[in-house]
Amino acid sequence: MSITNRYLNQLGPQLTERDLAIIFEVGRFKLMSGGQLERLFFADCSDTSRARNRQAVLRRLTGHRVLARLGQRRVGGAQRGSASYLYTLDVAGQHLAQSTSSRPRRPYSWYEPTVAHLLAVAELYVNLTEAARGGRFTLLDFQAEPYCWRSFGHRTLKPDAFLQLGVIHPDGRRRKGSFFIEVDRANQYGTKIETKLPQYLAYYQHHRQAEPEQSFPRIVFLAPHEQRANYLRRLVAGRPAERRLFTAGLLDDPLGVLLGR
Known part of the structure; x- marks a missing residue:
């Protein structure tokens, strides 16, 4: 045709x-x-x-x-x-x-190593959309690659996704949370993950200088199982600057991290 x-x-x-x-x-x-x-x-x-x-x-x-x-x-x-x-x-x-x-x-274009990763990012969006139907929060924005990337100077930060949630507390207060998401498939260890941490820190420092009044998104690693989430937590546990910016949770329960339950 x-x-x-x-x-x-x-x-x-x-x-x-x-x-x-x-x-x-x-x-x-x-x-x-x-x-x-x-x-x-x-x-x-x-x-x-x-x-x-x-x-x-x-x-x-x-x-x-x-x-x-x-x-x-x-x-x-x-x-x-x-x-x-x-x-x-x-x-x-x-x-x-x-x-x-x-x-x-x-x-x-079909490339086998990317299949599970692309589906995992899409699954995160579907899960959040389903959860938002219950009225606990509003999914204000969800950006996938490459539109979630952020350029600064001559560098580009490449998260897997960026999202914003709007939450209404029981007392009526409204809060908006912004997050960079790294969908971790438990197949990156050592150097590759650790090189991403200073990239985020560099963008954080740039953001503080360029937009000091704007809050910086929380950086969330979502892992396929608790053992992997604990590994990611240990990577930043001894680094105070990174510990304030990063957190890790389970891909099957993203709200546990995003809503802080």
């Missing part, structure tokens, strides 16, 4: 608001599973119709070359059907992303 301007002009009016939102999110994270898309966009469906609706929508968008199912690859777990497949933007989706984002992502 040739993706021409005529084809895109004919396809555009057929897309729903949900279709455009799916294009935006898949473009933002480069790679998402069908299960993640179901949790984001089909949560208001009944238990019996949720999977059926998700299958129909993803099949239609794949047929229109809006989404591409990558390599018949299934993610782990008990999910079946399109929930267990991975999706990225196809050719039509890449063009249509221009209408859903001022800075659409480049096409994803």
Whole structure:
């Protein structure tokens, strides 16, 4: 199928608001599973119709070359059907992303070492979105790479994500928290992680000079298990400056760190 301007002009009016939102999110994270898309966009469906609706929508968008199912690859777990497949933007989706984002992502090229990391960042966003539906907080902002990167001088800080939460306390006080996120996959030890700490410290010093009135985001490492989280905590335990800026928690329970419970 040739993706021409005529084809895109004919396809555009057929897309729903949900279709455009799916294009935006898949473009933002480069790679998402069908299960993640179901949790984001089909949560208001009944238990019996949720999977059926998700299958129909993803099949239609794949047929229109809006989404591409990558390599018949299934993610782990008990999910079946399109929930267990991975999706990225196809050719039509890449063009249509221009209408859903001022800075659409480049096409994803399969690279095995990045798959788990991209899915973990997307999973963090999905988890926070689901938790925010309960009304305990508001997800004010979530920036994935490269839009969460921060340039200063001739250097660039490259966190995995940046997010802001708005929380209303029981006494009515409102508080906004900002966080740089490092999604740790327990496969980086020693030098590589320790070199990231001074990068954050350098950006912190730059921020204090450039914007002394602005608070600095908390830097959160999210690990896959408690043993790894403890390892990360030990890296900064003996360094007072870093201990004030950094904290670590579990990827499966990000609110435990972000909301300080």
